[in-house]
Amino acid sequence: MPQPQPAKRSWGRIALALYLVALLASHVVRWAWPATAPQLSNTDAGALKTVQVRTIDGDVVLDQPITLAYREWAPANNPNAPVVLLFHGSPGSGRTFRGLGPLIGQHYRTIAMDLPGFGASTIDIPDYAFKAHAKYGLAFMDALHIPSAHILGFSMGGGVVLSMIDSAPQRIKSATLLSAIGVQEMELIGDYDLNHIVHGAMLGALWLVKEGVPHFGALDQRYPFSFAWNFYQSDQRPLRGILQRYAGPMLILQGDADTQVPVEAAREHARIVPQSELKIYDYSHFLTQQQPVMLAEALLPFLDRVEAGQAVARAKADSARILAADQPYDVRTMPKLVGVAIVSVIALLALATLISEDLACISAGILVAQGRLDFGAAVLACFIGIYIGDVLIFLAGRKLGRAAISKAPLKWMIKPEALQRGSDWLDRRGIAVIIASRFMPGTRFATYFAAGAVSHGSRSLVRFALFFFIAVALWTPLFIGAATLLGAEIIKRISIQSVLWSIMVAALAIYTLYQLVSQLMTYRGRRKWVGTLRSTWRWEFWPRGRFYPPVILYVLRLALRYRSLTLVTAANPAIPAGGIMGESKFDILQRLNDVDGFVAAFALIAPDTELEKRMAQAQAFMTAQGCGYPIVLKPDVGERGSGVSIIHNAEQMQAHFARDPSATIIQAYAPGDEFGVFYFRYPHESHGHIFAITEKRMPVLVGDGTRTLERLILDDERAVCMADYYIKQQPDVERVPATGERVQLVELGTHSRGCIFLDGAWVNTPELEATIDRISQRFDGFYFGRYDIRTPSIEAFKQGHSFKVLELNGVSSEATMIYDPKHSLFDAYRILFKQWRIAFEIGLANVQRGHKPMSMWALVRWLSH
Secondary structure, three states, X not given: OOOOOOOOOOHHHHHHHHHHHHHHXXXXXXXXXXXXXXXXXXXXXXXXXXXXXXXXXXXXXXXXXXXXXXXXXXXXXXXXXXXXXXXXXXXOOHHHHOOHHHHHHOOOEEEEEOOOOOOOOOOOOOOOOHHHHHHHHHHHHHHOOOOOEXXXXXXXXXXXXXXXXXXXXXXXXXXXXXXXXXXXXXOOOOOHHHHHHHHHHHHHHHHHHHHHOOOOOOHHHOOHHHHHHHHHHOOOOOHHHHHHHOOOOEEEEEEOOOOOOOHHHHHHHHHHOOOOEEEEEOOOOOHHHHOHHHHHHHHHHHHHHHHOOOOOOHHXXXXXXXXXXXXXXXXXXXXXXXXXXXXXXXHXXXXXXXXXXXXXXXXXXXXXXOOOOOHHHHHHHHHHHHHHHHHHHHHHHHHHOHHHHHOOOHHHHOOHHHHHHHHHHHHHHOOHHHHHHHOOOOOHHXXXXXXXXXXXXXHHHHHHHHHHHHHHHHHHHHHHHHHHHHHHHHHHHOOOOOHHHHHHHHHHHHHHHHHHHHHHOOHHHHHHHHHHHHHHHOHHHOOHHHHOHHHHHHHHHHHHHHOOOOHHHHOOOOOHHHHXXXXXXXXXXXXXXXXXXXXXXXXXXXXXXXXXXXXXXXXXXXXHHOOOOOEEEEEOOOOOOOOOEEEOOHHXXXXXXXXXXXXXXXXXXXXXXXXXXXXXXXXXXXXXXXXXXXXXXXXXXXXXXXXOHHHHHHHOOOHHHHHHHHHHHOOOOOOOOOOOOEEEOOOOOOXXXXXXXXXXXXXXXXXXXXXXXXHHHOOOOOOEEEEEEEEOOHHHHHOOOOOEEEEEEOOOOOOHHHHOOOOOHHHHHHHHHHHHHHHHHHHHHHHHOOOOOOOHHHHHHHHOO
């Protein structure tokens, strides 16, 4: 007897449990001992001073103190020396100026404050934006009784300096921007919204680390979270306006090799501040640490000139520079992305390909065309994202299989017929189809998913991954290269000063062109365009919103003439609302009083969620009527053929009931030709009239033994106008019908669902009219509507017998023979206008006989029930 095996240890569960315990303990420790300012060395602590100010949250000053730490250097022989305030960047602290501060402090009282959230100042504050920091800077000046000062901003500190200028210009003697931010266009990607996405992603990632990693408070005393909030909450868009308005002296110091703030930013700041002095050095972003002596040699003479009244103010700036400052910013002069910006853009483009690889590649091409991104970097970013996406699609197909496409979200992205085409394509053409589908729009997703669904084993994964790699490597540079060339031409012709909008406009133009060209590259795409063009000028294919406005206007004219919008609801007093909409088909069929057997046998299957009960009711009906499959199922309340199905087996019936649990009519299938007979009778007349007859022909294609069913549809001059619908109805559009084989495209006699409507006046006879009139007059209270009829013998039908009524529609039905191509649009409107005029006349006659039309409010309630 085999011995029982010991249970395997779930190391994954054990590790997860230990992690959760550690995380809980970490949160408990952080709650019990909240973070304070980081511990400083004895040397640094001795150099620090502190002052308290009130907390700032946006435009609100809270009654809650916070501590501001600062370092101060001052000349021993001049206690009243002018003040210079130094503002560090993010992340950072006043230590940034430990080399520069003492040098300036030999001549001026120099103070470097640790901004709130940084250094030794209070860390936990509600607002980290540089606008709030500027208010803290002014409050700091008040606390130290400093009426005015020279201010210097390094990196993000430039936003603090400019915001202080905007809030209290009278307190600012001069401004110095040291490797400092300013105009929005030169920061990171160059657009506030795109930058905000990057900063939000960074903030979210840091928050996940801080809250999801057990660190027991270690990360609470560090800068990353503060500086992430600082970037996220700050808005550089107003800074251009502040620079343009600033009238005082300004010094701009910048490194030419700066990868944090591009040198083009300093040049743009100098352009729009015509009184500014610009000095560019062959150094990186961190001039303060690298060359404090060199900076002091530039800064001290500037401060001396300001104090002596010799510095240039805006009012006395060079006229040529003032003229240049007034010129609008040219978005085409934006600098090439470097440093953090290029890493951010590569990450964004890679992620964007998972949403829309076409738009991501187009955007990458536009950035290359703008000169902001290297072609290689653009290709690399999109390649990474696309390749990962392709492999994920393949793995999703392998893991989830075909059954998954019946559920959201895959059912929104992959149609069963598209998946089947992809699978068939793989079966016929093998692995090479993977590369080909990359260059055929609309086939990749379904084909790659199908590849995953039909493949097995690790070797197939490696093989498919290799082919994905080759396909992406071939396609990506070609597509981005084309987008770059087109983008360069479009950018020349547009003058949009917003970075984001210029990218969006150019991307939209290229994407539209790409979609058009990609469709025209395939025979299917070209024929679908032919169908689109034909359905545009052939009015029978117009959507209702385009065709019906003149009819609606004519009906409103009749309503004004007869002084009632609802008069037509009295045209058929026996049908709720006259049969405009929402009437029960079952009730109407019952009231036809079919003593001659002209109505196809029917029954009502009550709404129920239990499939077994509904299936049993359907089977009982079929047994009682002695009929088998096919059988017709249709909703008791429905319009334009919606929900109608011809059922060929029990599986289809079960699927129909599962899809639609509402009240359903089951009806015996009536073979033969189908017609729509439009009938009317004025109440005072002894007999009625056939207004129009529609011959309904099911579209049929004939196989030639060489073309697929899809190709036959696309080649047909009429079927191509509804190609998408016809193709969707076929179980296998890749099948090649045999020579002479007739393939019927649809089964239902509904124009909107592909049936061909022709003028059937040729079957109208006095005998047929008399029979239709006899059937109609048995329905007391019916005067106006259309019968849908099938007959196995047209000759017998013309004699008024051997046909079956499928249903009867009320006042909203129309004389559908208008869709015969021989009728012009003018003919169609003329016929419909006459039809509606008769409806109003019959409604008025019934009102005169004592019937009341629905009120407008009652009609609205009826239609919305």
